[in-house]
């Protein structure tokens with residue numbers, strides 16, 4: 001990983017050092033896609049999105065063997081020497097794009113975290129959704145990693161569409177495809193992120209128990225689907241402002257409500273603040289699929305949900321292009337939705 005300048009490690013370590021470890025989230029809401037009752041699953045999705053804005057998906061049909069291959073390929077990718085990772089991932093991104101390999105620097109507004117990552121744009125509805133820009137033949141190691149990630153994206157996307165259909169049903173929307181339509185359009189703007197949080201044994205000796213891996217934030221998109229290895233670190237913010245750690249579960253997926261879904265539901269669903277803290281002696285690897293709408297899509301609270309809210313419209317209309325541009329100007333931890341509230 002890239003060496004940090006003087007003072008930068010303190011930025012990652014200090015805020016965490018003064019915090020106690022968050023207690024485990026006792027009641028992780030669960031949605032069983034393999035269960036008998038569709039109506040029950042739809043109700044469970046809505047209740048979870050209104051509550052924490054976060055839930056676990058079990059009973060899905062993404063093959064465990066594929067999850068294991070993704071995990072192994074990610075570990076192998078991040079184990080490569082730094083220059084090789086940079087060179088390999090250059091094949092993943094057009095010059096000047098925010099995509100590719102990154103280490104410790106998150107976004108471009110000065111945020112730092114104890115993390116290295118690969119960030120890729122995802123083409124919606126394509127058989128091989130991940131880009132192959134740049135060199136004609138990317139390095140063989142990156143090439144095979146990308147092939148495995150392509151398989152993963154196709155499988156996870158199908159599971160996510162299922163969840164979004166249940167959501168629309170649970171909300172009583174007339175158009176059952178209202179949410180899926182936004183993320184499955186050929187111009188839908190989705191992102192895949194593979195994060196690697198290496199352990200940092202020396203910090204313990206220096207008296208820093210926990211590092212900020214990925215600082216607190218909400219996700220700008222509609223929905224995010226996360227899968228991690230068996231290492232803890234993910235924490236969500238509860239409604240009372242306290243933090244709870246999410247026990248890892250490598251067989252399941254974790255779903256976050258994003259900012260745009262909070263807007264579409266007129267604030268009924270909660271875009272959950274979350275973060276990743278590093279304290280484990282084992283590395284954490286997570287893969288997150290962020291599903292967004294097409295750039296030109298005009299987003300506003302859905303009329304049915306405004307009517308249910310007594311006609312009160314909590315957010316003004318905007319396009320995803322506009323929201324994204326505004327979000328990318330912010331620091332990670334900022335509240336991005338406040339600029340779009342009607343009052």
Ligand code: GA4
Nearest residue numbers: 106107108191193219220327328330331332
């Ligand atoms: C948070 C969610 C996703 O990881 C991400 C992040 C993006 C980035 O890493 O480039 C952002 C962050 C995320 C929100 C505010 C801006 C943009 C870093 C940052 C400081 C890929 C996304 O879409 O928004």
